[in-house]
Amino acid sequence: xxxxxxxxKVTCVLYGTLQHRGxxxxxxxxxQAEGVECDLxxxxxxxxxxxxxxxxxxxxxxxxxxxxxxxxxxxxxIRFCFKASKLIAKxxxxxxxxxxxxxxxxxxxxxxxxxxxxxxxxxxxxxxxSFINPVKKRLWGIVQKYCVPRCDVIMHAEGNRLEYxxxxxxLGEGTHFLLENFxxxxxxxxxxxxxxxxxxxxxYVGVMGSDRYTRELVDIFRSLxxxxxxxxxxxxxxxxxxxxxxxxxxxxxxNIRILPAIxxxxxSNLIQDYHxxxxxxxNDNLCNYYCAPNKVYDYIMNGVPVLANDxxxxxxxxxxxxxxxxxxxVEYADFSAALDKIVDENRWDNITEEIRHKYxxxxxxPGYLDLYGL
Numbered sequence: 001x002x003x004x005x006x007x008x009k010v011t012c013v014l015y016g017t018l019q020h021r022g023x024x025x026x027x028x029x030x031x032q033a034e035g036v037e038c039d040l041x042x043x044x045x046x047x048x049x050x051x052x053x054x055x056x057x058x059x060x061x062x063x064x065x066x067x068x069x070x071x072x073x074x075x076x077x078i079r080f081c082f083k084a085s086k087l088i089a090k091x092x093x094x095x096x097x098x099x100x101x102x103x104x105x106x107x108x109x110x111x112x113x114x115x116x117x118x119x120x121x122x123x124x125x126x127x128x129x130s131f132i133n134p135v136k137k138r139l140w141g142i143v144q145k146y147c148v149p150r151c152d153v154i155m156h157a158e159g160n161r162l163e164y165x166x167x168x169x170x171l172g173e174g175t176h177f178l179l180e181n182f183x184x185x186x187x188x189x190x191x192x193x194x195x196x197x198x199x200x201x202x203x204y205v206g207v208m209g210s211d212r213y214t215r216e217l218v219d220i221f222r223s224l225x226x227x228x229x230x231x232x233x234x235x236x237x238x239x240x241x242x243x244x245x246x247x248x249x250x251x252x253x254x255n256i257r258i259l260p261a262i263x264x265x266x267x268s269n270l271i272q273d274y275h276x277x278x279x280x281x282x283n284d285n286l287c288n289y290y291c292a293p294n295k296v297y298d299y300i301m302n303g304v305p306v307l308a309n310d311x312x313x314x315x316x317x318x319x320x321x322x323x324x325x326x327x328x329x330v331e332y333a334d335f336s337a338a339l340d341k342i343v344d345e346n347r348w349d350n351i352t353e354e355i356r357h358k359y360x361x362x363x364x365x366p367g368y369l370d371l372y373g374l
Contacts (some may be wrong), residue, residue, distance in 0.1 A: 007036050008372045011093040013084050013103040015064060015077060018050060022264070023124060023157070023181060024099050024293070028057060030365055039292035041087055041106070043080040060087060076138055077102050084107035088117070095120060095372060100139055101127035104147040111150060120371065121151040122179070126161055129286040141222050145171065153371055155179045157292035160312050164290065179368055181294045183301045185360040188353060191303050192272045199229040199255060200343055203274040203304075205267070205295060208236040208244075213280045216330045218247060218256060223332050225255040228339060230278075233270065235261045271302040276342055279308040280330060296324075297359045305347040307338050316357075322350040 010031055014024060018040070019034040028038045038057045043064035044050060046320060052059050064080045066073060081103060088096050088110035095118045096107035107119035128144060131137045148154065155178075156162035162178055176307070202221070208214040214232070221230040236244075244258055262270060271277065278301035281288040289311050296317065299306045306324035308314045318324030324347065325338035357363055 007034075008094040008374070009037045009092055010039075010095045010097055010372070011088050011091055012097045013043075013081075013088075014040060014105045015045070015080060015102040016046055016100070016101045017047045017057070018042060018059075019048055021099065022099075023179075024122070026184075026361060027097065027122075027179075027368070030361075030368060031056070031372065031374075034210075034369060036372065036374070039093075041084040041194045043077070043084070049157055061075055066197060067240060070133065070136060074136070078105065078143075079170055081105035082109065083104050086303075089113035098122065100124060101144055101147070104151065105143055108147045108150045114133070118152045119150065120153040120155065121147065121174075122155045123150070123161075123165060124155070124157045124292070125287045126285075126290065128166065132285070144169065148174070153177055156314050158183050158290050160290040161287075161292065164286065166262050175371075177367070177371060179364060180297075180359075181292050182297050182359050182361045182364060183294070185357065185362050186268060186301050189355075194275055194303075194348070195273060197275065199226055200276060200339070201274045202228055202230045202276045202278060202307075202339070203233065203268070203271065204230065204278040204280075205233045208232055209240050211282060213282075213330045214240070214244070217278070218244070218253065220330070221256055222251070222253040224251065224336065224339070229255040229257075231257045231259055231274070233259045233262060243286065267298055268302050271299060271304055275348065276324075276339065277304045277306050279306055279314075281309055281311070283309070283311070300324075300351055300359055301356055303348060303351050303356075305342050305351065307335070307342065322347055323355060 040059045042061050045066040084106035097120045098104045098107040099122045104121045111117045111119050128140045151174045153175045188298050279296045281291045310326035325341045327334035327338050
């Protein structure tokens with residue numbers, strides 16, 4: 001009788017806030033569904049209290065505070081990687097899944113001690129390109145240059161990021177794999193019918209502030225009344241909330257509402273109450289220009305076309321598949337034309353079952369599992 005192949009054992013490494021890392025939690029869940037044992041070495045920033053009972057895998061916590069001088073933080077992160085590498089090397093893990101460049105060194109150092117270990121580096125963002133501080137860029141650039149050729153697999157969250165990384169940082173023979181930030185599939189019969197029009201109900205969900213086009217959106221949608229309404233849902237600073245309240249009090253806009261943030265688990269139920277979703281990103285670094293937006297695919301999965309910037313990946317999805325529209329500028333004329341295009345062409349009808357499956361986690365899950373020989 002042929003011997004059954006042993007299942008892999010995966011140690012994940014994270015520096016950050018675990019509750020905010022849906023991408024990593026989906027990967028762990030996908031592996032567990034195949035009977036793979038997973039554990040986590042967690043560099044806890046201390047931003048949120050961690051209740052280990054909320055997670056169904058073992059967690060080894062290494063406190064790694066985020067406060068203090070940036071150079072001190074960098075030293076702490078490197079120290080965390082050394083500690084994590086020792087734990088991995090002593091374990092019976094077959095794979096080290098390192099989330100972001102801040103943890104890649106842990107897997108690479110462990111691999112030096114155990115050559116059979118497979119190191120998977122989830123480069124979910126273009127890490128050094130997102131820094132403005134030249135010293136941080138230089139320091140993490142050195143780490144990346146050392147780690148990349150020693151990784152077995154490098155994962156990316158967006159196709160343009162993958163191609164950019166290969167062109168500018170390709171230093172080894174590791175496999176590159178595209179794992180996009182897609183949501184879990186939602187059955188079609190779970191989607192509600194859209195509300196009656198007018199107005200066309202538009203949703204902005206996410207952080208609000210001076211760097212999120214919030215002021216501009218208020219001015220734009222005040223001029224789009226009564227055909228379009230806009231609801232903001234998400235967190236903001238107390239000072240910015242007061243500024244918005246004063247702005248709307250001095251010049252009322254009855255078609256605009258400011259609503260509180262909600263848990264991500266309630267997002268689907270919220271989105272289905274709207275006709276169009278907004279996703280905007282500042283073009284101030286390559287991570288934003290080659291954005292890998294969860295919310296765009298959340299909108300699409302819930303049958304809602306999207307209005308977003310005209311960046312390469314967004315153009316390919318929204319205009320290429322006809323499931324939204326892109327704007328060059330966050331200004332009234334661009335928004336009015338884009339919203340009218342979505343409405344006049346009934347672009348929500350283009351969000352077919354084929355499209356929803358194409359942008360679902362389930363569509364890419366088989367390729368992800370194949371990285372582990374599953």
